[in-house]
Amino acid sequence: MGTIVTACMLVGLIVAAPIALIEKLPLLLRKACACVVLAAGLWNVLWYGLQHLTEFWGIAALISGVLMTATAGYVLIPSILPGWIQTLRPIILFLLLGCAMLYAITIARL
Numbered sequence: 001m002g003t004i005v006t007a008c009m010l011v012g013l014i015v016a017a018p019i020a021l022i023e024k025l026p027l028l029l030r031k032a033c034a035c036v037v038l039a040a041g042l043w044n045v046l047w048y049g050l051q052h053l054t055e056f057w058g059i060a061a062l063i064s065g066v067l068m069t070a071t072a073g074y075v076l077i078p079s080i081l082p083g084w085i086q087t088l089r090p091i092i093l094f095l096l097l098g099c100a101m102l103y104a105i106t107i108a109r110l
Contacts, residue, residue, distance in 0.1 A: 001048075002107055008040035009064065009100035012071040013093060034075035041068025064099035067092055 014022060015033045022030070044065030052058025070092050073081050085092075 005040050006100055006103040008037050012037035012068055016071045016074040030075050034072040037068050038072035041065045067096040
């Protein structure tokens with residue numbers, strides 16, 4: 001499951017990044033990707049993260065899940081998000097990149 005969540009983090013980073021090439025993709029495709037990222041983020045928060053709060057990977061799942069849900073929000077509902085979340089977009093994407101790297105490096109070491 002870690003590989004799937006890592007891939008979802010990277011997809012979220014790609015579709016939420018303000019890159020001209022990505023913004024030219026059809027909106028339906030970007031929203032479909034964001035829905036997958038949202039589902040993985042909610043799974044991380046509500047299933048794995050809350051069940052393993054006392055473990056390192058439980059806390060990592062909780063943090064990365066919150067970041068993934070915010071990232072999906074940038075694509076799915078940008079007009080509804082509060083201004084302070086819009087302002088934190090570069091920081092949230094950078095933190096999500098860090099989480100993706102943590103997961104990817106750990107998986108590569110296995």
